[in-house]
Amino acid sequence: MDVILSNNSQDPIYLQIVEQIRAQIVQGILAEGTLLPSIRSLAKDLRISVITTKRAYDELEREGYIQTVAAKGSYVAARSHEQLKEEYLRKIEEHMRSIKLLSDFLGLSEEELGMMYQLLVKGDA
Amino acid sequence: MEHAIACTNVRKKLGSFSLDLENFCVQKGTVHGLIGANGSGKTTTIKLLLGLMKQDEGDISVLSSSAIAQDADTRNRIGFIVDDASVPSMLNPKEMGAVLSHVYSEWDATAYSKLLTQFKLDQKKPYRSCSRGMKVKVLLAIALSHKASLLILDEPTSGLDPLSRDEILSLLSDYSKDEEHTIFITSHITSDLEKLCDYITVLDDGKVRLTEEKDALLDSYRLVRTTHSGLSDFDPEAIIAKREGEFQIELLMHKEQIPTFAEPIRITLEELVIMLAKGGYRT
Amino acid sequence: MKALLLKDWYLLRKRWGILFGIVLLFSVLAGAQATMLYTLMSTMMLLMISLNTLAYDQHDGWDAYVCALPVSRAQLVLSKYLLAFLCIMISVVLVLISTLVLGDRSAESLIGNASVQISFGFIFVACNFPLILKFGFEKSRVYYLVVAGVLIGLTSLVSQSELASPTFPALPFLVPLFALLVVLGSLRLSIFLVKNKEFSET
Numbered sequence: 001m002d003v004i005l006s007n008n009s010q011d012p013i014y015l016q017i018v019e020q021i022r023a024q025i026v027q028g029i030l031a032e033g034t035l036l037p038s039i040r041s042l043a044k045d046l047r048i049s050v051i052t053t054k055r056a057y058d059e060l061e062r063e064g065y066i067q068t069v070a071a072k073g074s075y076v077a078a079r080s081h082e083q084l085k086e087e088y089l090r091k092i093e094e095h096m097r098s099i100k101l102l103s104d105f106l107g108l109s110e111e112e113l114g115m116m117y118q119l120l121v122k123g124d125a
Numbered sequence: 126m127e128h129a130i131a132c133t134n135v136r137k138k139l140g141s142f143s144l145d146l147e148n149f150c151v152q153k154g155t156v157h158g159l160i161g162a163n164g165s166g167k168t169t170t171i172k173l174l175l176g177l178m179k180q181d182e183g184d185i186s187v188l189s190s191s192a193i194a195q196d197a198d199t200r201n202r203i204g205f206i207v208d209d210a211s212v213p214s215m216l217n218p219k220e221m222g223a224v225l226s227h228v229y230s231e232w233d234a235t236a237y238s239k240l241l242t243q244f245k246l247d248q249k250k251p252y253r254s255c256s257r258g259m260k261v262k263v264l265l266a267i268a269l270s271h272k273a274s275l276l277i278l279d280e281p282t283s284g285l286d287p288l289s290r291d292e293i294l295s296l297l298s299d300y301s302k303d304e305e306h307t308i309f310i311t312s313h314i315t316s317d318l319e320k321l322c323d324y325i326t327v328l329d330d331g332k333v334r335l336t337e338e339k340d341a342l343l344d345s346y347r348l349v350r351t352t353h354s355g356l357s358d359f360d361p362e363a364i365i366a367k368r369e370g371e372f373q374i375e376l377l378m379h380k381e382q383i384p385t386f387a388e389p390i391r392i393t394l395e396e397l398v399i400m401l402a403k404g405g406y407r408t
Numbered sequence: 409m410k411a412l413l414l415k416d417w418y419l420l421r422k423r424w425g426i427l428f429g430i431v432l433l434f435s436v437l438a439g440a441q442a443t444m445l446y447t448l449m450s451t452m453m454l455l456m457i458s459l460n461t462l463a464y465d466q467h468d469g470w471d472a473y474v475c476a477l478p479v480s481r482a483q484l485v486l487s488k489y490l491l492a493f494l495c496i497m498i499s500v501v502l503v504l505i506s507t508l509v510l511g512d513r514s515a516e517s518l519i520g521n522a523s524v525q526i527s528f529g530f531i532f533v534a535c536n537f538p539l540i541l542k543f544g545f546e547k548s549r550v551y552y553l554v555v556a557g558v559l560i561g562l563t564s565l566v567s568q569s570e571l572a573s574p575t576f577p578a579l580p581f582l583v584p585l586f587a588l589l590v591v592l593g594s595l596r597l598s599i600f601l602v603k604n605k606e607f608s609e610t
Contacts, residue, residue, distance in 0.1 A: 139608055172608070177476060207472075209607065214467075225411070227410050
């Protein structure tokens with residue numbers, strides 16, 4: 001598991017951790033059932049407080065990405081196919097928003113955007 | 126037992142200086158740092174906690190003991206470093222170990238020896254012949270060699286070179302991985318505390334100015350730089366403190382109160398403490 | 409307690425070779441001479457050795473350090489008094505041997521010596537220890553030297569005067585007993601003083 005904290009990010013530290021771990025889970029880098037480092041060893045390694053790592057893990061558990069077993073630690077939770085699909089859909093929607101922003105800026109119409117997408121699909125085929 | 130240390134309405138007067146710990150506590154299983162300038166009352170606080178001084182008013186509880194000066198059993202579980210208190214200067218680490226093995230019920234001679242080796246300390250060299258850095262390392266080796274559940278450390282990294290400081294912080298970090306272990310550490314080297322601590326308390330002129338979880342503290346404030354002419358664009362109420370230079374002004378603000386045109390910069394603990402002091406500890 | 413005496417032993421074996429040599433010298437002289445002077449000096453020198461461990465304790469900051477260790481303050485004081493008693497006994501034995509070898513072997517003389525040494529030693533400790541424990545070695549230095557001088561002088565005079573003669577056979581036993589009571593009282597006082605001591609100096 002990799003976590004690198006950024007000094008440039010304006011996000012609170014616990015959030016950076018949540019996002020990085022979540023991304024690794026979604027991308028499959030952290031497989032189901034993987035045991036995560038304890039909140040204490042993670043805190044010490046990153047030189048942040050255990051309260052912060054606990055908060056991050058609590059958030060991930062709330063979102064359903066990990067499960068904590070008492071006295072054993074936290075594991076990457078089993079994900080149903082539905083849940084994964086939902087995650088990917090969310091990501092696509094995020095990307096679409098970014099595209100819309102950019103195309104609005106340029107003043108592209110929906111048709112022009114559609115054409116660009118068609119070209120892309122044809123190019124990959 | 127939730128609190129490893131709890132001070133309620135504690136007051137101690139020493140000449141013209143007065144220490145006032147209204148409601149101060151250290152949670153079990155955390156690393157709690159006390160930042161303060163020289164003379165702010167850090168050492169006095171530590172001495173009160175170890176029973177080397179007695180408070181004028183108020184209650185102090187250390188590992189659930191309310192009379193630490195009379196409670197040898199509790200002192201058995203505390204490892205400490207405090208200014209003005211030291212081991213006999215003519216003894217060497219080996220002899221010290223022999224003496225202390227009869228003092229602490231859980232003395233771990235193997236751990237002690239290992240630490241001395243790790244610190245590259247000569248076991249036969251008298252304490253007084255050691256450099257300041259080596260002396261602190263001996264005291265730390267002692268503090269870590271009797272299965273203490275609480276470490277009370279007064280400026281353990283002061284006067285040490287960066288490499289030694291890193292070594293010591295690393296050891297303390299390892300010690301704190303155990304959730305049964307608590308560390309209370311004072312320092313005026315804020316960068317050390319920033320790396321190690323879960324909670325930070327700022328002590329100024331005998332008074333506690335703030336106690337916060339470290340990351341939340343650093344997450345909630347930002348630094349903003351502006352020009353002398355640009356200063357008027359900011360809401361004066363939102364400026365917690367400012368530092369005026371010749372070519373630029375640095376402002377301390379809450380993250381949410383920063384206007385969109387300004388670039389927020391993450392702040393280090395040291396900068397935060399300095400700015401808060403400049404701003405009169407307005408939060 | 410064992411730990412504290414062990415610590416003093418480590419301290420002593422490093423430094424006090426010369427002093428101990430002087431003690432031996434005085435003890436030998438004590439045996440050879442008729443006056444009490446060297447006898448008392450031998451006890452005095454040994455007590456100085458034990459006092460010096462106290463001085464080092466305070467100078468090093470050990471007196472504060474030890475109070476944060478799981479050692480009771482009463483034990484701390486007791487160990488100092490115990491060390492002093494040991495020193496007195498050693499000086500008694502040394503003078504005894506020296507007198508047996510070199511000097512007047514009469515029972516009176518031997519008992520008289522021991523009695524004077526013990527009494528002197530106890531009173532010396534009783535007067536000085538509470539002061540040194542309360543105010544520190546440095547500040548008490550002049551005081552205890554004066555006390556030492558006075559006591560030695562007094563003891564010397566008294567032991568040579570009429571009171572030491574066989575007209576009062578119980579005296580050599582009563583005086584040390586009285587001195588013992590005094591030093592026990594001093595011990596209680598010292599424990600009280602140390603229990604309430606605050607280490608606020610920087």
